[in-house]
Amino acid sequence: MAFAITQTCCNDASCIAVCPVNCIHPTPGEPGFGTTEMLYVDPKACIDCGACADACPVDAIFPVADLPGPLKPYARINADYYADRPPALASAEHAPMFHDWDPPEFARAIPADFPALDVAVVGTGPAGMYAVADLLLHTNARVTLIDRLPVPGGLIRYGVAPDHPSTKKIGETFARFHDHPRLRLRLGVRVGAEVTAAELAQRHDAVIYAVGASSARSLEIPGEQLAGSLAATTVVAWYNGHPDVPADAVDPSAERVVVVGNGNVALDVARILTADPRTLEGTTIAPEALARLHTSKVREVVLLARRGPEVAAYTVPELLALLQRTDVDVVVDDADPRTAQAIDAAAPLDKAGLLQGLKREPVDLAAPPPPGRRRIVLRFHSAPREVLGDTEVRGLRVTGPDGEVEIATGQVVRAVGYRGIPVPGLPFDEDSGTIPHHEGRVADRPGTYVVGWIKRGPSGGIGANKACAGETIGALLADAVAGRLRPRRRRLTSRLLGRTAS
DSSP: OOEEEOTTOOOOOHHHHHOTTOOEESOTTSTTTTTSSSOEEOTTTOOOOOHHHHHOTTOOEEEGGGOOGGGTHHHHHHHHHTTTSOOSOSOGGGOOSSOSSOOGGGSOOOOTTOOOOEEEEEOOSHHHHHHHHHHHHHSOOEEEEEESSSSSOHHHHHTSOTTOHHHHTHHHHHHGGGGOTTEEEEESOOBTTTBOHHHHHHHSSEEEEOOOOOEEOOOOOTTTTSBTEEEHHHHHHHHTTOTTSOTTSOOTTOSEEEEEOOSHHHHHHHHHHTSOGGGGTTSSOOHHHHHHHHTOOOOEEEEEOSSOGGGOSSOHHHHHHHHTOSSSEEEEEOOSHHHHHHHHHSOTTSTTGGGTTSEEEOOOTTSOOOSSSOEEEEEOSOOEEEEEOSSBOOEEEEOOTTSOEEEEOSEEEEOSOEEOOOOTTSOOBTTTTBOOEETTEETTOTTEEEOTHHHHOSOSOTTHHHHHHHHHHHHHHHHHHTTOSOHHHHHHHHHHTTOOOO
16 A cells, blocks of 8 residues: 655655655656646555655645545556656665755754854745755754744744645644744844844845745736735735735625636635635634625635636646635636537646636626626636726626627736745846846855745745755855855954964
8 A cells, every 4th residue: 555645745856855766746856846736646656655744744645545535536547647657766774875966954064163153044935934944953053043923933824724734734744943042033123224234144144035926916907906906915815814915805796706816825815715714714814804704795716817727727636726726616717618628638637637627618798797606717818808897896808719808806816826025125126026136146245145945936845945045045054154254254264264264
C-alpha cells in the first residue's frame, strides 16, 4: 500500500527530505519543482513507511487505502504523474543513502567561531518565517522579527480561506519560533513610520524584507471605481478579519456576484460567498463576516475567465475541492463553442477534463439568477470591458462569441493578481512590483535582503518560499563571511578572519 499526496500540499519539500527511497518528486533541482501544483508519490516505489506523512506540515499525505471519499482521486493523480516517467526507484534496496540534492540551507561554509549576527526580518508570513527558521535552526544569529500588524501570521492568518484549516496548520509550525530564546518579536511596527529602513540597517548586521505583495492589480477598465467594485484582496481580508479592512467592507446583498479571474483566490471568494454559513461556524472566519453571510442574498457567483478551461489559473486540487461540494451547483456556461471543445478533448483529470461531468448550458446572465440552490457559473473566453453604473455597480459588460453582452450584477470582484508596494527608503521596480535584487541582495543596499513575493513577484504557493528563503539566507551568510556587510561588521569580521580593516 502506497501513500498519496493530496489537496493541501504546500510544496515545501519537508516530505522529500525524509523519504528513504526518494519516491517523491519533483525534488529541488528537478524541472518542475516550485512550479508544479503539488508534489507526487510514486506508488510503485513507495515502501509505505509513513515518514512523509509524519513530516508534512499541512496534513496532506495519507495511505491510499485510507483516503476519504473526496480525496480518493488523488491516488490516481499521484500515479498519473509517473505514467510517462521512469519509476522513481526500482526498489528500496537500491535507494541512495542520501538524496542527490542539498537543501540550500546546508550548502554553506560558515566558520565554527563566526560571531552571532543580529538580523532583522520584516514580515511574519511564510516567506519571513522560513527565513527565520533557517537562521535559528542553522546559525547562531539573533533575530528581531517585525510586523506592522498587531498579531503575527501574515498570509497564513489573513490570506488562507477559513474553510482550509489544514493549510492554516503550517502556522502552528511557524509559531513555535516566536518563543525561541534568540528571537525578539516586535508587532505593530511599520517601516517608514515607527522605524525607518535606514534605522533598521544601522541597528542590525542585516535586514531581510518579507513584506509580500499586498495590493491588487487593476482591471484598467471604466467604472472600476464604482461602489460595489472590489478587489479580491479586500474580500479575503474581510472574511479573515484583517485589521485594515472594516467589518462592512463587503456587502453581500447582491443576488449575483461576478468574480473576474479564475485562480485559486477567485475560487476561494466564490466558495465562501456561496457557502452555507453554518459550515463556516467554528472556523477562523471573522465573526462579523460570518454574521453578514448569515443574511447574504448571494445566490450566484460567476467566475469570468479570459481564456479557456484548459489553461485555467486555478490548480487541480482547488478545482476538485470545489466540485466535491454538495451544497452548491457548479455550471459551465458553454455559450462559446471553444469551451465545450476543450472540455471534451481533455483527459479526465486535467483542468478541463474535470468539468466533463458538469451541467453545460448557455447561461442567461442578463436575467436574475434562477431560484433554488446557490450556484457557481464558470464562464470562459470572456473578458471584462466596463463596469456599469452611475454611483454603484449595476452590471458588467463583457465579451462573448457574438459580441459584447451585459451581465446583471450588483458586485464585481477583481481577482487578477497581487502586486507589491514600495517600502519607504528602498528601491522599487514599478513594472514588476518588486524590490530589485540579485539572489536576494537588494540593489545598492549592502546588508539588505528580500524574500518571498516582494522578491520574485506574486508566484508560487506557501512552500515555494522555503527554497526562496534558503537562497536569500545563503547570500546573507556568504556576504557576512566575506566581509561584505556594513562597515562596522566588516571591521569585526576582518579581524576574526585575520585581515586588517581598511
